[in-house]
Amino acid sequence: MVALARSRRIQTQSDDESAFEADVLSGLGATPKRVAAKYFYDATGSLLFERITELPEYYPTRCEMTILRDRAADIAKLIPQGAALVEFGSGSSKKVRIVLEAVRRLAAYVPVDICAEMLEQEAVDLQPDFPQLKVLPVQADIAQPFRLPAPAMAAPMRVGFFPGSTIGNFEPHEAAAFLRNAGRILGKGATLIIGADLIKPVEILNAAYNDAAGVTAAFNLNLLVRINRELGGDFKLDTFEHHAFYNRERHRIEMHLASLKRQKVKVSGETIEFRTGETIHTENSYKYSIESLGALARGAGWQPAGVWTDERNYFSIQAFTLSERRTTPQVGG
Numbered sequence: 001m002v003a004l005a006r007s008r009r010i011q012t013q014s015d016d017e018s019a020f021e022a023d024v025l026s027g028l029g030a031t032p033k034r035v036a037a038k039y040f041y042d043a044t045g046s047l048l049f050e051r052i053t054e055l056p057e058y059y060p061t062r063c064e065m066t067i068l069r070d071r072a073a074d075i076a077k078l079i080p081q082g083a084a085l086v087e088f089g090s091g092s093s094k095k096v097r098i099v100l101e102a103v104r105r106l107a108a109y110v111p112v113d114i115c116a117e118m119l120e121q122e123a124v125d126l127q128p129d130f131p132q133l134k135v136l137p138v139q140a141d142i143a144q145p146f147r148l149p150a151p152a153m154a155a156p157m158r159v160g161f162f163p164g165s166t167i168g169n170f171e172p173h174e175a176a177a178f179l180r181n182a183g184r185i186l187g188k189g190a191t192l193i194i195g196a197d198l199i200k201p202v203e204i205l206n207a208a209y210n211d212a213a214g215v216t217a218a219f220n221l222n223l224l225v226r227i228n229r230e231l232g233g234d235f236k237l238d239t240f241e242h243h244a245f246y247n248r249e250r251h252r253i254e255m256h257l258a259s260l261k262r263q264k265v266k267v268s269g270e271t272i273e274f275r276t277g278e279t280i281h282t283e284n285s286y287k288y289s290i291e292s293l294g295a296l297a298r299g300a301g302w303q304p305a306g307v308w309t310d311e312r313n314y315f316s317i318q319a320f321t322l323s324e325r326r327t328t329p330q331v332g333g
């Protein structure tokens with residue numbers, strides 16, 4: 001657990017414990033077996049992910065940071081004074097700091113993340129460096145509708161920031177649903193700035209998810225540690241192995257946990273059987289082109305408003321503005 005330096009009220013909106021149990025049981029009961037990637041991020045998983053971002057093979061974070069630093073002034077032009085900045089899946093505040101340093105006074109900064117410990121810690125770390133800034137964390141699943149705090153609603157406009165290629169964790173249809181949901185949450189006149197990993201040679205992709213130090217393997221296996229702890233599971237960690245590979249047809253990295261033998265595992269009192277080599281599919285990390293993400297966003301009601309990449313074209317930051325005409329009728333607020 002991350003030690004909390006100071007207690008701060010965080011807006012929470014989901015019944016996570018029982019959702020985790022229900023999702024794990026239904027995912028492990030399905031064929032093929034799967035668990036959603038969002039469940040990697042307990043306190044340990046969030047810290048392991050921070051370590052991944054520092055690995056020599058894991059290029060996305062460094063590329064994105066470079067683009068943000070080099071293009072901060074251009075990106076800041078999309079965030080007018082008085083706007084509220086809403087960060088989806090905020091995690092560490094490293095990236096938003098670059099943006100916050102480049103923009104003029106904001107109505108509020110609203111980090112939204114599934115991990116309450118992470119949100120709390122980042123708010124505590126950020127506040128002293130931006131004493132004027134209203135930091136209003138919201139604990140929520142970014143794929144679901146959630147409410148923004150009142151000062152963010154009162155701002156003349158809201159800008160969404162969705163860095164880290166987290167959008168790659170969604171199936172394309174879910175990414176489209178996320179983009180529509182973000183449009184509804186941010187409202188009329190909104191801008192959305194997305195960091196997306198780009199399609200590139202397979203060797204580079206495979207290396208990024210199979211690091212020599214084994215941190216990605218530990219991150220993947222931590223899901224079983226979490227299930228054991230929170231759901232009374234009895235997974236034996238040395239009987240499962242980390243598998244990660246690029247699926248060219250679907251433009252995605254897949255991560256799996258493969259059972260090294262035929263075995264039975266108990267989770268929440270239920271017995272789950274594994275064949276030798278059978279896997280739990282734990283993550284997809286979709287890779288986009290500028291065009292493919294643009295097309296997805298357009299279909300969800302957003303117009304392209306800017307693209308920045310690093311010199312090797314490994315990673316992209318893409319901006320969109322909400323179209324005046326909605327592609328789907330708005331239901332309820």
Ligand code: AVJ
Pocket residue numbers: 052060164165166168169208209216219283284285
């Ligand atoms: C946080 C979803 C962007 O897909 O690269 C890193 C997660 N998984 N290594 C990614 C991850 C394994 C990461 N995202």
